[in-house]
Amino acid sequence: MARTSTGGMTDAQAQQRSEDIVRPEKPFNRFRWTVTITLLVLFFVTSATVDIELSQLAALPERTLFYLGLMYTPPDVTEAPSAITAMIESLGMAWIGTMIGAVVSFPLAFLAATNLFGKPVVFAARQILNFFRSVPEIVFLILLLPVTGLSPVTVALALGISSIGTLGKLGAEVIEGIEGGPVEAAAAAGGGRLQRIRWAVIPQVIPEIVALWLYRFEINIRNSAVAGAVGAGGIGTLLVRQIGQVREWAAAGTSLAIMVIITLLVDTISGRVRRRIIRGPTRAVDLGANAGEQPEGTGPGAGPKREGPTGSVGGGSFVPV
Amino acid sequence: MSAVPAAPSSRPGSARPDKPPPPPFVLWGSLGLVGLTLVLGWDWEYGIGFSLRDIYDNLGRYNPVLEGVRNLDWSTLASPTVLAGFAETFQMAAIATILGGIVALPLALLNSVTGAPNTFVYVAVKNFNSFIRAIPDLIYAVFFVAAIGRGALPGVLALFFLSIAVIAKLTSDIVDGIDQGPVESARASGASHTQMVKTAVLPQILPGYTSFALYTFEINLRGSAVLGFVGAGGIGEVFNNYYQRGWYDRLVAVVIGFFVVVFIVDRISIAVRKRLL
Amino acid sequence: MITFENASVTYPGGVQALRDVSLELGDGEFVVIVGLSGAGKSTLIRAVNGLVPLTSGTCRVGDQVVDAHDKKAIRALRAEVGMIFQTHNLVKRTTVLNNVLMGRLHRTATWRTLLGAYTKGDVELAMQALERVEIVEKAYVRASNLSGGQQQRVGIARALAQEPKVVLADEPTASLDPPTSHLVMRDLKSICRDLNITMLVNLPFLDLARAYGDRIVGLRAGELVYDGPAEEADENVFRDIYGRSLTADDVLEKEGSL
Structure with a gap:
C-alpha cells in the first residue's frame, strides 16, 4: 500500500477527501474591474473630446527643449537681484498668510474636535472648515482684490483664508488624538471646559499644531505664485511677466532657478525645525535622589521616544481625507 | 498656608529649585x-x-463684490462658455490625474529606501520629486502656454506635474511606513528586487495610492481655477474674463457653481476613498 | 464623610456596574475597595466626584449631594475631592509644577488660570504639596522626564494642591513595580493620617489592601459583598469576594503569602 504525501491517508481516502473539498476558484474582483474599466473609459472619452490639437502635442518635446535652451544656454544672472527681491516678497506673502490662517484656525480646530465639543458644534465648525478648504486661493484673491487692492497684502489675505480650512482640519485631528487622562484629571479637580482645554489639551497639542503652521508655510510659498495670475507681486508675477509677456527667457531661467533653490532651502530648514518641535527637547534625565526608580525610556536600547499623538507632521506628510 | 504641612524631609537634595529660564x-x-x-x-x-x-x-469703500452678490446673475451658469469651461476643467483634471497617477507610482516607490534598488536611485529620485514639487502649477502653465500656445494642453501638463508632486509625495510616505515583514520574507525566498516590490510592497500601498489619486482629482479641479488666468484653459478662463471686466454679478454666480461642483465631487470622492481604505 | 444610599449605575450599553450599594465612610478613614476587574470598583470611585453619574440612589460628600448634572455644583464639589489615577494622567509635555497647579483650577479666577498667572499663594500650595511627596526638586522638570513612581507622586501632589477633604485613588499602583507601589501606598497612608483626609482606594492586590487599609470593602458584580476591618479580611473573605479560589496574580509579591 503506497502512502501518499498527504500524511497518513491511503489513496482511496485522499480521493474521497478531494471529492469532499473543492478547491475554490479565483474569485472575480468586481470592484477592481469596475475601477479599471471606468478609468480607461474616462481617459479615452476625455482625451478624445478635450480641445487639444495633435499638432500642439507633436511640437511639445521640441518646443520645450528649445525654450529650456533659451533659458539656460547661457544662463543670464544680471536679473538675479530683482528675482531675489521678488522671492522675498513671496516669502512675506506666504508667511503672513500662514500667520493669519494660524490665528483664525486655532479656535476652530478645538470646536471641530469631537472629543471636546458636542455634535452640533463640531458639525458647524467642520462645515466652515470644509468651505475654506474647497475654495481655491485664486477665487478668494479675485474676490478680495476690488476691496483691498492689487497688493501683496491681498495675496497674503487670500492665502490666509484658504489656509484656515486645512490648518483647522488637521489641527482637529491632532486634538482628537490626545490622551484623555489629563482631561479627566482636570475635570476631577473641578476645572471648567476652558480650563481643561488650556491646561490639559493645549500643552499636549501645541508642538504638533506649530509644526502644522510651518508645514502650511512651505505649501503657501508655492501657493503664493497665484499672485502671478493677477499681477499682485512676488516671484509668480515676475515669472509670468518674464515668460508670458516680455519673453525674456534667459532672465526667466534665472528667476525660476532662484525660486526653486529658495523654496527647497526653506523646506529643508522648516522640516528640521518641525521635527525638532515634535521630538521635544532631548531628554536631560536627572536620576537624582531616588535610586531604584528607572525613568521610562532610559533603559538600554530606548531611543528618543515620541510622545505626540500623531507623529506624521514631523515627517512632513498628512493623510488627507 | 498651612493646609499641607510638609513632611519631615528624609530624602536629601529636596530643596525648592529656582524657576529656570525658558529653554x-x-x-x-x-x-x-x-x-x-x-x-x-x-x-x-x-x-x-x-x-x-x-x-x-x-472695507468701508465701495465694494463691487458685494454689489455683485446682491445682483447675482444665475443665468450665466447656463451660458455655453461657462458650461464649456466646466467641461474642460473636468477633462483636464481627469487626464492629468490618470497620467500623473501612472507616472507617480514608480516615482513614489523609488523615493523610499525599501522601494529603491540602490541608494543612488533613491537619492536621485528624491531630488527629482522635490524639484517637481518646488515649481507651482501656475508657472508650469505659463511656461507651456509660451512654448506651445494657449489651450487645454498646457493646462493638462501643469496639472500633470501637480498630480505627480502630490501623489508621489503622499504615497512615498506610506511606502516608508509599511510592514517590513513581507519584504523580509520575499527577500528570504530569493525574490529579485522587482519581484519583492511587486509581491511585498505594492499590495500594501495600493489602497493608499488609489485614495491619494482620487484626492488629487479634487486638487486638480480646484487647481484648474487659476490656470485660465494665463491662458491654459478650463473654468479659470471664465473667472479671468469676468474678473477683467468687473462682472462680479456673473463671477460670483460661477464661483458658487464651481464651489457646488467641487463640494459634490469631494463628497463622492470621500465615500469611494472610505470604501478603499 | 461619604455616604452611598442604594446607589446603582447602569451604563448606556446596559451593563449594570453598581447594584444598590449603601455605604458610609467616616472622616479620615482609609478604605480599600477590592474585587475582580469589572466588579464596579472604578465606577464606585467615580460616582463620588460625579465623573460617573448615578442612575438611581444618592451619594453624598459631607452634606452635599453629588449631582453630576448640576455643572456648577459638581465643579465646586470636585474641588474638594482630590483624585489619583491609575495612569497618573499627567500632561507629559509640561512641567511638574504646571501639572500640580491643575489642582488649583477651581479655586482661582478663570482668567488667571487661562493666562497661567497663578497667585503666589497657589504656587506656594503647589510647592508645599510637592514637598509633601518629596519631589519638589523636580518642580520645573517636564513630566515626561520622570519615572512612573515619580509621576504618580506628582499625581498625588496635584490632588493635595486642591486642599481636599476626600482623596479618591483608582488603582494608584497599577503601573508601578512592587517597591515603588509600597512607597506610594506609604505616602497615601501618611497623608490620610497626618491631614485627616478620607481616602477611598481601589486595589487589585490583596496583600497591599490588607497592609494599608483600615477597612476593606468588597465588590462582586456591582454588589457590596463585604465590609469590615482589614485585619478580619482573611483568605476566606477574599475567596468569597472573588467568587473563586485565590491565585498568585491576586497578590503583589508572589512569594509573599496572605
Whole structure:
C-alpha cells in the first residue's frame, strides 16, 4: 500500500477527501474591474473630446527643449537681484498668510474636535472648515482684490483664508488624538471646559499644531505664485511677466532657478525645525535622589521616544481625507 | 498656608529649585516666529506692508463684490462658455490625474529606501520629486502656454506635474511606513528586487495610492481655477474674463457653481476613498 | 464623610456596574475597595466626584449631594475631592509644577488660570504639596522626564494642591513595580493620617489592601459583598469576594503569602 504525501491517508481516502473539498476558484474582483474599466473609459472619452490639437502635442518635446535652451544656454544672472527681491516678497506673502490662517484656525480646530465639543458644534465648525478648504486661493484673491487692492497684502489675505480650512482640519485631528487622562484629571479637580482645554489639551497639542503652521508655510510659498495670475507681486508675477509677456527667457531661467533653490532651502530648514518641535527637547534625565526608580525610556536600547499623538507632521506628510 | 504641612524631609537634595529660564529652543523659536512676522509684515523694502488699519479702511469703500452678490446673475451658469469651461476643467483634471497617477507610482516607490534598488536611485529620485514639487502649477502653465500656445494642453501638463508632486509625495510616505515583514520574507525566498516590490510592497500601498489619486482629482479641479488666468484653459478662463471686466454679478454666480461642483465631487470622492481604505 | 444610599449605575450599553450599594465612610478613614476587574470598583470611585453619574440612589460628600448634572455644583464639589489615577494622567509635555497647579483650577479666577498667572499663594500650595511627596526638586522638570513612581507622586501632589477633604485613588499602583507601589501606598497612608483626609482606594492586590487599609470593602458584580476591618479580611473573605479560589496574580509579591 503506497502512502501518499498527504500524511497518513491511503489513496482511496485522499480521493474521497478531494471529492469532499473543492478547491475554490479565483474569485472575480468586481470592484477592481469596475475601477479599471471606468478609468480607461474616462481617459479615452476625455482625451478624445478635450480641445487639444495633435499638432500642439507633436511640437511639445521640441518646443520645450528649445525654450529650456533659451533659458539656460547661457544662463543670464544680471536679473538675479530683482528675482531675489521678488522671492522675498513671496516669502512675506506666504508667511503672513500662514500667520493669519494660524490665528483664525486655532479656535476652530478645538470646536471641530469631537472629543471636546458636542455634535452640533463640531458639525458647524467642520462645515466652515470644509468651505475654506474647497475654495481655491485664486477665487478668494479675485474676490478680495476690488476691496483691498492689487497688493501683496491681498495675496497674503487670500492665502490666509484658504489656509484656515486645512490648518483647522488637521489641527482637529491632532486634538482628537490626545490622551484623555489629563482631561479627566482636570475635570476631577473641578476645572471648567476652558480650563481643561488650556491646561490639559493645549500643552499636549501645541508642538504638533506649530509644526502644522510651518508645514502650511512651505505649501503657501508655492501657493503664493497665484499672485502671478493677477499681477499682485512676488516671484509668480515676475515669472509670468518674464515668460508670458516680455519673453525674456534667459532672465526667466534665472528667476525660476532662484525660486526653486529658495523654496527647497526653506523646506529643508522648516522640516528640521518641525521635527525638532515634535521630538521635544532631548531628554536631560536627572536620576537624582531616588535610586531604584528607572525613568521610562532610559533603559538600554530606548531611543528618543515620541510622545505626540500623531507623529506624521514631523515627517512632513498628512493623510488627507 | 498651612493646609499641607510638609513632611519631615528624609530624602536629601529636596530643596525648592529656582524657576529656570525658558529653554533656548522655545525662546529662540518664539522670537523667530514674532521676528519673522514683523520683518516680513512691516511696510519697508523687504516686507509686504500688512496693516489691519488699511484693511479696515478699505472695507468701508465701495465694494463691487458685494454689489455683485446682491445682483447675482444665475443665468450665466447656463451660458455655453461657462458650461464649456466646466467641461474642460473636468477633462483636464481627469487626464492629468490618470497620467500623473501612472507616472507617480514608480516615482513614489523609488523615493523610499525599501522601494529603491540602490541608494543612488533613491537619492536621485528624491531630488527629482522635490524639484517637481518646488515649481507651482501656475508657472508650469505659463511656461507651456509660451512654448506651445494657449489651450487645454498646457493646462493638462501643469496639472500633470501637480498630480505627480502630490501623489508621489503622499504615497512615498506610506511606502516608508509599511510592514517590513513581507519584504523580509520575499527577500528570504530569493525574490529579485522587482519581484519583492511587486509581491511585498505594492499590495500594501495600493489602497493608499488609489485614495491619494482620487484626492488629487479634487486638487486638480480646484487647481484648474487659476490656470485660465494665463491662458491654459478650463473654468479659470471664465473667472479671468469676468474678473477683467468687473462682472462680479456673473463671477460670483460661477464661483458658487464651481464651489457646488467641487463640494459634490469631494463628497463622492470621500465615500469611494472610505470604501478603499 | 461619604455616604452611598442604594446607589446603582447602569451604563448606556446596559451593563449594570453598581447594584444598590449603601455605604458610609467616616472622616479620615482609609478604605480599600477590592474585587475582580469589572466588579464596579472604578465606577464606585467615580460616582463620588460625579465623573460617573448615578442612575438611581444618592451619594453624598459631607452634606452635599453629588449631582453630576448640576455643572456648577459638581465643579465646586470636585474641588474638594482630590483624585489619583491609575495612569497618573499627567500632561507629559509640561512641567511638574504646571501639572500640580491643575489642582488649583477651581479655586482661582478663570482668567488667571487661562493666562497661567497663578497667585503666589497657589504656587506656594503647589510647592508645599510637592514637598509633601518629596519631589519638589523636580518642580520645573517636564513630566515626561520622570519615572512612573515619580509621576504618580506628582499625581498625588496635584490632588493635595486642591486642599481636599476626600482623596479618591483608582488603582494608584497599577503601573508601578512592587517597591515603588509600597512607597506610594506609604505616602497615601501618611497623608490620610497626618491631614485627616478620607481616602477611598481601589486595589487589585490583596496583600497591599490588607497592609494599608483600615477597612476593606468588597465588590462582586456591582454588589457590596463585604465590609469590615482589614485585619478580619482573611483568605476566606477574599475567596468569597472573588467568587473563586485565590491565585498568585491576586497578590503583589508572589512569594509573599496572605
